[in-house]
Structure formats: C-alpha cells, structure tokens
Amino acid sequence: GNGFFSSMFVRDIYITEDNLFVVCNVYRRDKNKIYVKPAILKTKIDLVKNYLDFEIFFNTDQEILYFTLNSNNKIDTIDETIDFRHSGGRIQKYKDDKFIYAVPDYNLIDKVENLKSIYGKNLLIDDKNNFEILSYGHRNQQGLLYDFENDLIFSTEHGPSGGDEINLIKKGKGYGWPIVSKGKGYTDPDHVISKNHKDNGYEEPIHFWKTNPGISQIIKVPSNDKVDEFERAFSSNSYIVASLRGSEDWAG
Numbered sequence: 001g002n003g004f005f006s007s008m009f010v011r012d013i014y015i016t017e018d019n020l021f022v023v024c025n026v027y028r029r030d031k032n033k034i035y036v037k038p039a040i041l042k043t044k045i046d047l048v049k050n051y052l053d054f055e056i057f058f059n060t061d062q063e064i065l066y067f068t069l070n071s072n073n074k075i076d077t078i079d080e081t082i083d084f085r086h087s088g089g090r091i092q093k094y095k096d097d098k099f100i101y102a103v104p105d106y107n108l109i110d111k112v113e114n115l116k117s118i119y120g121k122n123l124l125i126d127d128k129n130n131f132e133i134l135s136y137g138h139r140n141q142q143g144l145l146y147d148f149e150n151d152l153i154f155s156t157e158h159g160p161s162g163g164d165e166i167n168l169i170k171k172g173k174g175y176g177w178p179i180v181s182k183g184k185g186y187t188d189p190d191h192v193i194s195k196n197h198k199d200n201g202y203e204e205p206i207h208f209w210k211t212n213p214g215i216s217q218i219i220k221v222p223s224n225d226k227v228d229e230f231e232r233a234f235s236s237n238s239y240i241v242a243s244l245r246g247s248e249d250w251a252g
Contacts, residue, residue: 011038011089018045021057023089023101028063032076037063038089038103038118040125058101058125062118064108083107088158090144090217094124095151100134101125102141102155109178112137120177122155122169137174137202139181143218143241156215156241157205159183160192164215165205166241176202182210214244 012023022041027034042057067078083106090102105112105120112120115133122134122141134153143156153169163183167175180200181192197204209215223236234240 009084009087011087012091014091014093015045016093019043020045020052021091021099022054023091025084025087026059027066032069034066034069035063036066036082038087040091040101057127058099058129058131060118060129060131064106081107086140086158088140088142090141090155092144092146092153094146094153095148097126099125100144100146100153101131102138102144104138104140105177112139112177113174113179122153134171135169135173135175137176137179139177142216142244145218145220145239147220149237154218154239156218158215159208159212162210162212164209164212166207166215166218167203168206170203174202175205176200182208183212216242216244218242 009025010022011025014021020043024039024041025036026039027036037060039056040058041054043052043054064082065079066082068076070076086104086107088102088104092100094100101123103118103121103123108119111117113136115136118131120138121136122138123131124134125131138155138157139160140158141155142158143154145154147154155167155169157165157167157175159165159181160183163181165182176197178192180194180197180202182195182205184192194200218239218241221234221236221238221240229235
C-alpha cells in the first residue's frame with residue numbers, strides 16, 4: 001500500500017499437513033533507505049478463522065539496498081542491477097525435517113559463486129533458521145522437486161537467451177552460472193565464457209533448450225494402481241515440466 005511496488009512478489013507456496021509456507025521478498029525501511037531480501041513465511045491453516053496469522057519461518061541478514069528516497073518520499077536513487085525477474089524462488093519438503101529453498105541470483109552476478117552468499121543457491125534449511133548451501137551457480141530457479149521415492153532433487157532454471165535447464169541437484173556441486181551456460185549472454189561476453197559445464201568443473205544439465213520455453217515447475221506423476229496405464233495421460237513415475245513463454249528472438 002505504499003505505492004512503490006506493483007506486486008507482492010509472492011514466489012511460491014507449499015502446504016504440508018496443516019502448515020502453509022510462502023516464499024516471498026520482504027522489505028525494510030531504514031530512514032530514507034529501502035532494503036529487500038528473500039524470506040519464507042509460515043502460518044497454520046485454520047478453516048474456522050477468516051485470516052492467516054503469518055510468522056517468519058526463514059530469514060537472513062543478507063538484504064540488498066534497493067533504493068533511497070528523497071525528502072518528498074519519492075525514489076531518489078535505485079539499484080538498477082537488481083532484476084526481480086531473477087527472483088523466482090521455490091520451497092520443497094526434504095528428509096530429516098529439512099526443506100530445500102531455491103534462491104535465484106536477483107541478477108547479482110558477483111554473489112553467485114560466493115559461498116557465503118545465499119543468492120544463486122539451493123539451500124537446505126530447518127525450522128531454527130539454520131541453513132547450508134546445497135548447490136551453487138544458479139541463475140533463476142523456477143521449478144523444484146524432491147522425489148522422496150528415489151531420493152532425487154530436480155531443479156529447473158531459466159537460462160539467459162537460450163539455455164533453459166533441468167538439473168539433477170547434488171550436494172556441494174556447482175552448476176555453472178554465470179561462467180558457463182548453454183545459452184548466450186545478453187551482452188558480450190556477459191561473464192559466460194563457455195558452454196561446456198563438465199570441462200570447467202561444473203555439473204552438466206540433464207536437459208537443456210537452445211531456445212527458451214520459459215521453463216517453470218516440475219512435478220512427478222504419482223503411481224495409481226486403480227487407473228489403467230493406457231488410460232492415463234502420463235505414465236506413472238514420469239516427470240512433467242510446465243513452461244511459460246519465451247520472448248523475442250530466443251523464444252522457445
């Protein structure tokens with residue numbers, strides 16, 4: 001309601017038992033400075049009440065100075081390197097009472113390979129605000145899935161112009177961005193120096209697109225013995241990815 005933003009920046013929701021988790025961006029004002037950072041909110045689902053009472057589930061001190069205000073409460077200076085199109089974010093329940101939290105890079109290129117930064121990472125988090133880096137070198141993760149049956153983690157990621165990916169996430173591994181991408185940079189060279197992940201010490205995507213479909217969420221088709229496999233639109237235990245829509249010359 002402060003007139004600065006055109007959306008709430010809610011990025012994902014996840015329901016487990018009677019809890020609702022919301023991945024979003026939160027803002028803090030300190031005098032004339034406005035800071036932003038990713039966070040996760042949590043609330044109990046109570047169908048008797050007509051409201052949701054949220055609390056912070058996951059939070060860090062890694063906020064970004066987004067803009068400053070002048071004496072008339074108008075935007076004075078703004079950090080135009082921050083790109084909220086790179087702020088997707090996803091959450092999935094993991095084993096051992098932990099969650100996987102995908103934090104995109106917000107276009108903050110210098111933070112992606114910094115292992116003290118949460119940006120451009122997949123994190124393992126718990127309900128005590130502890131976290132560890134699961135994987136790094138990510139640009140903009142738009143899909144996340146933990147396959148409990150096979151103990152596999154899948155992540156889908158937007159490439160620059162070309163290079164949308166599906167990755168099999170392994171703990172401690174790097175996935176290339178911004179040094180390696182199957183796509184090309186917006187500017188030359190835009191940090192992308194190679195298309196070969198393996199030769200540069202990174203994990204190769206298990207699938208990628210030369211032109212972007214605007215890759216989004218990934219889900220697993222559950223088993224269902226009561227439905228004939230020939231009558232199903234998708235076979236059991238296969239995976240489905242959703243797509244948005246590419247744009248301009250690299251549209252898929």
